[in-house]
Amino acid sequence: MSDLNDLKAFHGDAWALLERGVADRRSPARHPTFATVSPQGRPEARTVVLRAARRADAEIEVHSDTRAAKIAALEQTPHAAIHIWHPGHRLQIRLMTRVHVAGGASVKAKWDRVPDGSRTAYGAEPTPGTRIAEAGAYTHAPKLENFAVLTCAIEEMELLHLGDPHRRARFLREED
């Protein structure tokens, strides 16, 4: 990584890791933790797959089944804390985001580019998380109507490098 006292370079390193997460299935940035507030006001967190990282717009993209608990959470509190821990670099990336959920015709072009193998994630019956009597008691029928694109506008990015000494830097959208 760059000289961590150079804030601009530190910020650039973090974006390079995010972009690598999109391109490389083995990168630690491939699977961020996505934290939301449930309709009951409780914290929730789960693994997601990083689908896009757009530095120019300061946003990242995640896909979801429209019936997942995170969609219900985002309807009430449209914010997600996105967290990546990169063990190799001992770097923590924290993104405080505002999330816009899109579905239906507006995401048809993206749906058409989802590989068949990944599409099965959007057709499970019953809904993922439902109790079933035994393992395997569900079917798949991929449907566009179950596909949601979550655009996460980054309001704040915090980087914490757990080297010696620790380095912490915070970047706010309003300050660019």
Place this chain on the structure above:
Amino acid sequence: MSDLNDLKAFHGDAWALLERGVADRRSPARHPTFATVSPQGRPEARTVVLRAARRADAEIEVHSDTRAAKIAALEQTPHAAIHIWHPGHRLQIRLMTRVHVAGGASVKAKWDRVPDGSRTAYGAEPTPGTRIAEAGAYTHAPKLENFAVLTCAIEEMELLHLGDPHRRARFLREED
């Protein structure tokens, strides 16, 4: 891992990974993501170090500086979602917990066992997260009064194995 159709064995595997996270600095379970709800009702997430995993009590333990944002969050919403992604096993462990924060004389015995190198984390001035004029503009003076022990009682554990096929299992405290 065990036969994932055997729920008891699946549950045992997850606890074995948690226990390994306490003992082994290189285990992915060493650094869970700890998600809370901020006093403003926003999701927050950060890396923590897993300090204990007690299967018999269904609880885990994390340490914190009393001045950290997560302590303010837990005062208002005493719940944390704890999340571990184990890339090697393709296993996601999600713990929904109720958190009890203890400090002062009641945690003196644990403080006495914190190695000197780790104690420096509890004495930074100004408080971690404060804006400083330049990197390194802070000092350390470890203090027991800054040391908090967070006991996280697991109310629900969800395991998701992203193998082929996916396996998901949920365990509730009230159902043992």
